[in-house]
Amino acid sequence: MKSEKSSILGVLGGGQLGRMLIQSAINYNQDIHILDPDPQAPCKDLAQKFTCGSLKDFDTVYAFGQDCDVITVEIESVNADALAKLESEGKQVFPQPHILKLIQDKREQKQFYQKNGIPTAEFILTENKAEVVKNKGFLPAVNKLGKEGYDGRGVQILRSESDLDQAFDAPGLLEKLIDFDKEIAVTVARNKKGDLIAYPAVECAFHPTANLVEFLFAPAEIADSVEKKAQEIAKKVILKLDMVGILAVEMFVTKSGEVLVNEIAPRPHNSGHHTIEANFTSQFEQHLRSVMNWPLGNPELRCPAAMINLLGEDGFTGEAIVEGQEDALSEKGVYIHLYGKKLTKPFRKMGHVTLLDEDIEQLKVRAQRIKDLIKIKA
Amino acid sequence: MKSEKSSILGVLGGGQLGRMLIQSAINYNQDIHILDPDPQAPCKDLAQKFTCGSLKDFDTVYAFGQDCDVITVEIESVNADALAKLESEGKQVFPQPHILKLIQDKREQKQFYQKNGIPTAEFILTENKAEVVKNKGFLPAVNKLGKEGYDGRGVQILRSESDLDQAFDAPGLLEKLIDFDKEIAVTVARNKKGDLIAYPAVECAFHPTANLVEFLFAPAEIADSVEKKAQEIAKKVILKLDMVGILAVEMFVTKSGEVLVNEIAPRPHNSGHHTIEANFTSQFEQHLRSVMNWPLGNPELRCPAAMINLLGEDGFTGEAIVEGQEDALSEKGVYIHLYGKKLTKPFRKMGHVTLLDEDIEQLKVRAQRIKDLIKIKA
Numbered sequence: 001m002k003s004e005k006s007s008i009l010g011v012l013g014g015g016q017l018g019r020m021l022i023q024s025a026i027n028y029n030q031d032i033h034i035l036d037p038d039p040q041a042p043c044k045d046l047a048q049k050f051t052c053g054s055l056k057d058f059d060t061v062y063a064f065g066q067d068c069d070v071i072t073v074e075i076e077s078v079n080a081d082a083l084a085k086l087e088s089e090g091k092q093v094f095p096q097p098h099i100l101k102l103i104q105d106k107r108e109q110k111q112f113y114q115k116n117g118i119p120t121a122e123f124i125l126t127e128n129k130a131e132v133v134k135n136k137g138f139l140p141a142v143n144k145l146g147k148e149g150y151d152g153r154g155v156q157i158l159r160s161e162s163d164l165d166q167a168f169d170a171p172g173l174l175e176k177l178i179d180f181d182k183e184i185a186v187t188v189a190r191n192k193k194g195d196l197i198a199y200p201a202v203e204c205a206f207h208p209t210a211n212l213v214e215f216l217f218a219p220a221e222i223a224d225s226v227e228k229k230a231q232e233i234a235k236k237v238i239l240k241l242d243m244v245g246i247l248a249v250e251m252f253v254t255k256s257g258e259v260l261v262n263e264i265a266p267r268p269h270n271s272g273h274h275t276i277e278a279n280f281t282s283q284f285e286q287h288l289r290s291v292m293n294w295p296l297g298n299p300e301l302r303c304p305a306a307m308i309n310l311l312g313e314d315g316f317t318g319e320a321i322v323e324g325q326e327d328a329l330s331e332k333g334v335y336i337h338l339y340g341k342k343l344t345k346p347f348r349k350m351g352h353v354t355l356l357d358e359d360i361e362q363l364k365v366r367a368q369r370i371k372d373l374i375k376i377k378a
Numbered sequence: 379m380k381s382e383k384s385s386i387l388g389v390l391g392g393g394q395l396g397r398m399l400i401q402s403a404i405n406y407n408q409d410i411h412i413l414d415p416d417p418q419a420p421c422k423d424l425a426q427k428f429t430c431g432s433l434k435d436f437d438t439v440y441a442f443g444q445d446c447d448v449i450t451v452e453i454e455s456v457n458a459d460a461l462a463k464l465e466s467e468g469k470q471v472f473p474q475p476h477i478l479k480l481i482q483d484k485r486e487q488k489q490f491y492q493k494n495g496i497p498t499a500e501f502i503l504t505e506n507k508a509e510v511v512k513n514k515g516f517l518p519a520v521n522k523l524g525k526e527g528y529d530g531r532g533v534q535i536l537r538s539e540s541d542l543d544q545a546f547d548a549p550g551l552l553e554k555l556i557d558f559d560k561e562i563a564v565t566v567a568r569n570k571k572g573d574l575i576a577y578p579a580v581e582c583a584f585h586p587t588a589n590l591v592e593f594l595f596a597p598a599e600i601a602d603s604v605e606k607k608a609q610e611i612a613k614k615v616i617l618k619l620d621m622v623g624i625l626a627v628e629m630f631v632t633k634s635g636e637v638l639v640n641e642i643a644p645r646p647h648n649s650g651h652h653t654i655e656a657n658f659t660s661q662f663e664q665h666l667r668s669v670m671n672w673p674l675g676n677p678e679l680r681c682p683a684a685m686i687n688l689l690g691e692d693g694f695t696g697e698a699i700v701e702g703q704e705d706a707l708s709e710k711g712v713y714i715h716l717y718g719k720k721l722t723k724p725f726r727k728m729g730h731v732t733l734l735d736e737d738i739e740q741l742k743v744r745a746q747r748i749k750d751l752i753k754i755k756a
Contacts, residue, residue: 019404026401026424029716046404048423280711280734289707298710302680329667332676333658338407356658 008033009292010068012055012083014043016339016349017074017268017284020276022046024284030292035064042340058082065091072245072291074267076103077148094192094244094291095266102241103266107146107173113261116240118233120261121252122176129169136161140177143167178260180252184220185271186234189246189286192293196238197286198231199279199299202271204250207311212347213270215367216307218278221360222253229259237264246287248272270309274354277335278305303333303356306367310351310376312344318378320344322351328370333357336374343378350376386411387670388446390433390461392421394717394727395452395646395662398654400424402662408670413442420718436460443469450623450669452645454481455526472570472622472669473644480619481644485524485551491639494618496611498639499630500554507547514539518555521545556638558630562598563649564612567624567664570671574616575664576609577657577677580649582628585689590725591648593745594685596656599738600631607637615642624665626650648687648727655713655732656683681711681734684745688729688754690722696756698722700729706748711735714752721756728754 009025011018014036022043025032034047037054044050049067053060055075061082065071070092071083084097095103102108113120121142126132132143139161145154145168156166157177183206187199203220204213220227234249241247248269250262272283281289281297289296312320319342328334333356341350353370357363387403389396392414400421403410412425415432422428427445431438433453439460443449448470449461462475473481480486491498499520504510510521517539523532523546534544535555561584565577581598582591598605612627619625626647628640650661659667659675667674690698697720706712711734719728731748735741 023401023404026397026718027713027715029718045426046424295704295708297707300710326673329675330673332678335405337405340404340407 006031007069007292008048008067009288010035010065010071011043011047011074012061012064012071012078013074014038014041014047014050015074016042016337016341016351018043019046019339020273020282020284020337021074021268021287024282024288027285028288030288033064033068035061040342045340055079062086065093070094070291072267072287073100076100076266080104092192092291095241095247096243099241099243099266103264105146106144107171109264110173110175112240116236118237118240118261119259121178124174125171126174127171129167132158132167132172132174133164135174136164138174138176139163141174142177144173144175146171146173178252178254180260181255182220182222182253183250183262184222184230184253184259185216185248185250185269186230187246187248187269187272187275187283187286187299188234188238189290189296189299190238190244191290191296192244195296196235197296197299198235199272199275199283200301201227201230202274204271207309207347212311212349213307213309214311215309215371216271216274217360217363217367218274218301218305218307223257226253226257226259233259233261237261241266244293245290246272246283270349270352273337273352274305274307275299276337277354277356278303304358304360304363306355306357306363308353308355308367308371308374309349310338310353310374312346312348312350312376314346316376316378317345318343320350321377323375323377324373328353328373331366331370334370344376384409385447385670386426386445387666388413388443388449389421389425389452390439390442390449390456391452392416392419392425392428393452394420394715394719394729396421397424397717398651398660398662398715399452399646399665402660402666405663406666408666411442411446413439418720423718433457440464443471448472448669450645450665451478454478454644458482470570470669473619473625474621477619477621477644481642483524484522485549487642488551488553490618494614496615496618496639497637499556502552503549504552505549507545510536510545510550510552511542513552514542516552516554517541519552520555522551522553524549524551556630556632558638559633560598560600560631561628561640562600562608562631562637563594563626563628563647564608565624565626565647565650565653565661565664565677566612566616567661567668567674567677568616568622569668569674570622573674574613575674575677576613577650577653577661578679579605579608580652582649585725590689590727591685591687592689593687593749594649594652595738595741595745596652596679596683596685601635604631604635604637611637611639615639619644622671623668624650624661648730651715651730652683652685652732653677654715655734656681682736682738682741684733684735684741686731686733686745686749686752687727688716688731688752690724690726690728690754690756692724694754694756695723696721698728699755701753701755702751706731706751709744709748712748722754
């Protein structure tokens with residue numbers, strides 16, 4: 001680590017994920033430079049250097065990388081060509097640019113799973129709306145745009161022919177709608193030396209309309225055989241990608257106990273926020289360790305946990321006010337994380353709460369109560 | 379908390395304690411302004427505003443406080459008169475200036491214990507070296523300077539008459555040398571509403587020559603009755619001081635099970651560093667909660683812990699190099715905290731390590747190994 005002491009880590013994106021990464025990096029005197037288009041990004045005041053600029057512009061990303069020794073991302077939609085050039089010129093770029101390109105295109109992602117024997121929902125590639133309509137026999141299905149989808153954008157459910165009107169008219173795919181029992185996620189991490197660890201599976205509960213994680217519970221209440229299968233699949237994905245860094249693998253558990261990969265994210269992810277307090281090593285520190293080629297940390301759970309996303313309340317836009325925080329803080333094992341965003345809008349991720357409780361039933365009751373208690377308004 | 383959302387917390391001192399306070403404050407979007415004389419202070423890059431200036435100069439401290447709503451300290455030797463003026467003008471200052479004045483003078487501190495029935499080692503006030511010599515019948519004793527002592531400076535042990543040559547020639551005190559069994563510390567916190575909590579006692583092991591905490595173990599291995607007594611004493615001290623904030627109370631446990639107050643620190647303290655990972659609420663978050671008048675957090679221990687101070691290796695001065703970090707990081711439950719100090723010198727506090735292990739015997743063995751492993755050189 002001696003030789004890397006003074007190396008600079010550049011991060012594309014300065015949102016909450018970058019912010020929590022910086023919180024971890026402080027413990028290691030690890031300098032971080034941030035690039036983000038928002039002059040008020042959550043990382044602005046915390047990075048050793050903050051550059052305001054586009055993540056998608058080749059020249060901006062390329063110029064930003066010049067100062068850095070290692071470059072990583074907190075969001076996938078970045079200019080991967082600029083990163084590839086930086087990589088070819090000797091910079092360490094993790095996740096590697098070819099992986100970012102794969103992730104940026106859901107069509108390529110699905111083909112990657114298929115080619116590598118990674119279980120995933122059956123799918124058909126479609127070039128435009130007409131092709132979706134032509135495949136109406138495949139419904140009920142999820143229609144996904146190939147590119148630019150994020151946090152539920154670019155994804156729609158087509159249950160029956162009457163939904164076909166809304167189908168995307170751009171290259172995408174139709175994926176069989178899975179009548180799943182649970183949605184789970186396993187985070188894996190790998191460094192350049194090849195060390196590989198997997199976190200225990202967590203269970204996600206999505207917001208009914210916003211298609212965002214609303215609650216998360218760790219550990220997932222699944223059979224040991226399902227846990228084992230999920231961990232094996234997640235490890236297989238990162239190995240087949242030959243990826244360095246942290247990777248969140250979201251999966252469906254079907255009613256028959258099958259495990260199917262849904263989406264992957266090659267960076268710290270919402271499904272790992274609880275690890276800050278609940279696990280021996282947080283996903284943010286693990287990301288840092290993996291991209292800096294340090295030894296990986298132990299991923300075990302220290303205590304059952306719930307994670308509640310604090311989303312901007314529907315109907316409120318403007319300067320954020322946090323309600324109910326004080327009552328929540330009075331409880332044992334409640335950890336509030338606000339992301340430093342001045343402005344709220346409906347469903348914007350403004351923060352999260354981690355809740356620790358040895359009693360798993362109690363955890364669920366308390367998680368719901370805390371969600372009802374804390375509101376982000378304007 | 380709504381109304382305090384945008385209030386600014388000013389901190390006198392920008393060293394490691396301020397740095398770890400900022401790490402906690404990030405989670406609450408709590409803006410922090412820092413005043414420190416060192417342009418390269420550990421907080422420099424992390425504070426929303428960093429002012430380089432003297433903590434002891436009236437005008438500097440007074441001017442710094444103008445921007446702030448709440449003002450606290452991470453070190454006692456600050457200009458308490460400027461803080462008193464700020465307080466009289468309506469600023470919230472915690473710990474209150476009169477407490478800082480008391481702490482700045484060990485003679486007043488001892489008289490405060492005596493007046494309030496707080497058990498402490500027997501003592502004699504001395505005005506100069508001649509008075510120390512006159513009281514040679516009181517030896518073996520600890521000779522303490524009244525003012526300006528810090529981290530072992532201004533404290534010396536006078537075992538016999540032959541040591542009298544080194545006695546301080548300034549107002550100070552002679553304290554009976556306690557043949558103690560253990561040194562323990564209890565951290566207490568209190569907010570403006572009057573809520574009061576006490577952390578479980580921890581056990582401190584001091585460096586044989588540098589008079590700095592070398593190891594700390596939590597929980598302390600003491601009888602329940604001693605634990606109870608120590609917690610009651612610590613609570614009594616903060617109540618008698620009528621103090622708001624966090625207070626570390628260092629105590630001796632004598633061979634007969636008596637508990638005597640040794641020193642107190644009205645701020646986050648070295649004896650509470652393990653709380654970041656080992657307790658439900660870290661001392662830094664607790665300090666924040668107490669001075670901001672938020673609800674206090676649960677102080678219970680989640681897991682037995684050891685804390686190892688990373689002191690600059692004797693014989694090395696210059697740009698710091700951390701050795702052995704990589705091996706330590708490979709172990710489960712090892713948390714390295716470096717303080718962002720570029721330059722090392724003998725015994726400078728450069729960082730600390732927290733170690734978690736359910737097995738207390740194992741914890742001690744591992745703590746020694748980690749201490750031998752990580753070296754701060756130049």
